[in-house]
Amino acid sequence: MKTTAIWWIRRDLRLRDNPTLGAALKHGAVIPLFIQDPALLRATPLRRRNFLWAGLRRLDADLRARGSRLVVRAGPPESVLASLLRESGTAVIYAEEDYTPYARRRDDAIQRALSLRCVQGQVVRHPPDVLKGDGTPYTVFTPFSKRWLADLPALGARPAPERLPPVPEHIQPAVDALPTADESPHFPAGEAEAQARQARFIASGAIYRYAEQRNRLDLDGTSALSPYMRFGMLGARQVVGWAMQALAAAPDASARKSAQTWLNQLIWREFFTAILYHFPQVHERSFRSAYERIRWLNNEANFADWQRGQTGYPVVDAAMRQLRQTGWMHNRARMLVASFLVKDLLIDWRWGEAWFMENLLDADIAQNNGGWQWTAGVGTDAAPYFRILNPVLQSKRFDPHGAYIRRWVPELAHLPDAVIHGPWGKNVTVDGYPRAIVDHKFARQRTLDAYAQARAGESSQTRRRK
DNA sequence: TTTTGAGTTGTTCGA
DNA sequence: GTCGAACAACTCAAA
Numbered sequence: 121m122k123t124t125a126i127w128w129i130r131r132d133l134r135l136r137d138n139p140t141l142g143a144a145l146k147h148g149a150v151i152p153l154f155i156q157d158p159a160l161l162r163a164t165p166l167r168r169r170n171f172l173w174a175g176l177r178r179l180d181a182d183l184r185a186r187g188s189r190l191v192v193r194a195g196p197p198e199s200v201l202a203s204l205l206r207e208s209g210t211a212v213i214y215a216e217e218d219y220t221p222y223a224r225r226r227d228d229a230i231q232r233a234l235s236l237r238c239v240q241g242q243v244v245r246h247p248p249d250v251l252k253g254d255g256t257p258y259t260v261f262t263p264f265s266k267r268w269l270a271d272l273p274a275l276g277a278r279p280a281p282e283r284l285p286p287v288p289e290h291i292q293p294a295v296d297a298l299p300t301a302d303e304s305p306h307f308p309a310g311e312a313e314a315q316a317r318q319a320r321f322i323a324s325g326a327i328y329r330y331a332e333q334r335n336r337l338d339l340d341g342t343s344a345l346s347p348y349m350r351f352g353m354l355g356a357r358q359v360v361g362w363a364m365q366a367l368a369a370a371p372d373a374s375a376r377k378s379a380q381t382w383l384n385q386l387i388w389r390e391f392f393t394a395i396l397y398h399f400p401q402v403h404e405r406s407f408r409s410a411y412e413r414i415r416w417l418n419n420e421a422n423f424a425d426w427q428r429g430q431t432g433y434p435v436v437d438a439a440m441r442q443l444r445q446t447g448w449m450h451n452r453a454r455m456l457v458a459s460f461l462v463k464d465l466l467i468d469w470r471w472g473e474a475w476f477m478e479n480l481l482d483a484d485i486a487q488n489n490g491g492w493q494w495t496a497g498v499g500t501d502a503a504p505y506f507r508i509l510n511p512v513l514q515s516k517r518f519d520p521h522g523a524y525i526r527r528w529v530p531e532l533a534h535l536p537d538a539v540i541h542g543p544w545g546k547n548v549t550v551d552g553y554p555r556a557i558v559d560h561k562f563a564r565q566r567t568l569d570a571y572a573q574a575r576a577g578e579s580s581q582t583r584r585r586k
Numbered sequence: 587t588t589t590t591g592a593g594t595t596g597t598t599c600g601a
Numbered sequence: 602g603t604c605g606a607a608c609a610a611c612t613c614a615a616a
Binding site: 260261262263334335381384385388451452455494501503504506507508509510513514564 | 592593594595596597598
């Protein structure tokens, strides 16, 4: 018998590679629904809302081209779903499984009242399916990735459905109910754009140069797919499938290494999703509890300088301005500015984490938290505490001609390559550009001491307990 | 249970 | 200028 199902869209704004839509379609008729959840939108900054609205309009166009359309409602999800179930004579809701703490609380509550079926699809491997031999979760990346690869299920293609069943006329409102979106020129939203970018990354050979070029701030060596994966405009299964194909087709050892490195990044995404799933407390606290004792400086003026890109370290300022202007930052730059905030300014990594959440189009709690804890050296399988990036050395190595700095810090554009990385003594001054707010060598030692003190505090406490 | 090998992305210093 | 060691043990994961 033909029945109707609701496809509740949250972070899966796509028709290809969408197992949730596939499951809903088995019922016959499908109502694609997006809910403007006030609790969630309060925590979503304008830039990310705009990306979402634009993505939903594109999804609506794709649905209409196939005979369906998007329904948009606002309110607490449980009551919106309950009333739509009544209006449409529908019994069942399908949604892609979402692993953030808020999403899990929300979905658990709804499942107690309504028939909500969560379909796994945000990551390739459902976190509880990748465990150690003793049934506990991995906390180290390399063994996790080995297990993840060892019993990886087949990644067959899931094309977009060619036709979709119509949505009954009386189910309203349509997508016009959304606010109008001021779209980013850097990241146009939507599945078609995401597909085009992914195809370009593979076809241009960038994936085969990735191991070297991904670190270069002045080149487009990364795929820049993160905003699209964040909102599911691109499915993780499909991306991993492409990475595996590229790996199999690699022409030589260097290309193979690059494709493997890129695949590893995708596995890191799954690893950090699993870490947040199994250890939700990392949202608030360092995974390594000793480092909860670090005595942060938390100087607010320094923090403001970092946010605005006014630290006097050109590469740090370039990256922070790129973030504010585009909603995205190069991966190497993220490490660099995170290391600078935590280890040069000795500011709590959570301050930086929050600023990234406010500004990144791709902001994802699991990835952002994992990245910050990794760089701060306080997380699972984190960077060793003594790895403190030198912002000048990093700048020279990964932006050798200063092109990245010149692009985002125009007041330095006239400086010659030899001095653009700064910081400078009395011999160079630039109008409107600050002097370095901290001396790296001094700051490095200060951080080594602070971390050592935190560890010493922990071990003496352990001794007292014994 | 014990043992063994290993762990994303660096920097600094001194020989 | 180049190169290797130190940084600090620790904890994980699997045999």
